[in-house]
């Protein structure tokens with residue numbers, strides 16, 4: 001078969017590889033983009049900030065033509081990597097910012113920009129296991145509340161670790177009596193604390209968990225904080241709220257936060273930080289061509305994500321983050337109050353931007369992309385998450401839809 005026949009046959013078998021992007025293709029892409037952007041502004045059931053505000057970043061990116069290079073943040077960002085086209089220096093500045101925000105002692109932390117909250121949780125469990133292995137030959141047990149994010153269950157499985165699911169209270173916090181009952185004092189404990197839980201936005205009681213550990217455990221312990229969403233806005237609220245994510249106050253070892261949830265990015269990313277002590281127990285597989293043992297589970301890592309994070313931190317003042325965070329909670333109070341006033345059974349946890357309520361019919365769920373759940377106590381539920389793009393207009397439209405559904409719904413038998 002000659003080259004031309006081969007190319008012709010290939011173009012029939014895999015046409016998308018063989019033809020340029022046509023005007024029709026572009027039209028299809030444009031329609032797709034418009035549809036996504038329009039829908040994004042109505043999204044209220046998932047904790048993703050649709051106010052990405054990256055226009056300035058992309059204008060610079062296109063102008064700089066940086067996309068012509070294939071950068072990669074493989075390796076330890078604190079060790080000069082022989083793969084020099086990376087954004088490690090920007091990544092370190094992002095980590096420094098958050099280490100300070102989360103109250104880590106200066107020079108007693110290590111971290112990186114993750115691919116997601118789950119990636120951060122994976123590292124929390126991995127670093128926790130290594131830390132505990134260095135202290136005991138007895139395998140650890142992972143403790144987490146049944147209402148914590150499902151990634152913890154999956155990751156415990158991936159990392160072949162025994163998991164104990166602790167009951168949750170009706171409002172979604174880890175049940176401390178059950179924690180005490182299930183805590184095995186003979187084995188190292190890796191406790192994953194939820195701050196807050198995915199569906200009800202509950203914050204586990206860190207002081208009470210530490211008290212149970214101090215009184216009933218005493219063995220090697222590692223605490224990982226899954227602060228995927230709340231870790232974004234709590235530090236900017238100051239006072240007690242900021243104290244909940246302060247490492248020196250709460251004595252957690254590591255923390256994982258999603259970047260795309262509170263901060264608003266056009267793709268998933270996040271941040272993971274742990275102490276130097278935990279960092280010091282990693283498997284010392286030395287990779288000579290990367291100048292180090294590679295401390296991340298993933299090898300190749302995005303170099304663009306740290307750059308976007310750096311841009312976002314540089315283009316948003318502290319007082320702007322404070323205003324956005326305060327608004328989240330005042331809007332959450334507003335929505336709760338209005339739903340209850342319309343006769344809808346609705347609940348909210350302290351410091352939470354998540355309102356959960358009796359589940360409306362499918363049209364309302366679909367209109368706002370609301371996530372459903374079920375509870376033995378509250379029955380069929382849905383939740384509405386106040387993110388920075390959620391404005392009064394969106395909330396008022398939702399309140400109106402809920403109120404007219406409630407007005408038409410048959411009254412319950414008492």
Ligand SMILES: Cc1ncc(COP(=O)(O)O)c(C=O)c1O
Nearest residue numbers: 116117118149196197198228258
């Ligand atoms: C509490 C909690 N932890 C972890 C995650 C997972 O985060 P990501 O989607 O960034 O992997 C979520 C996602 O909703 C979450 O709510």
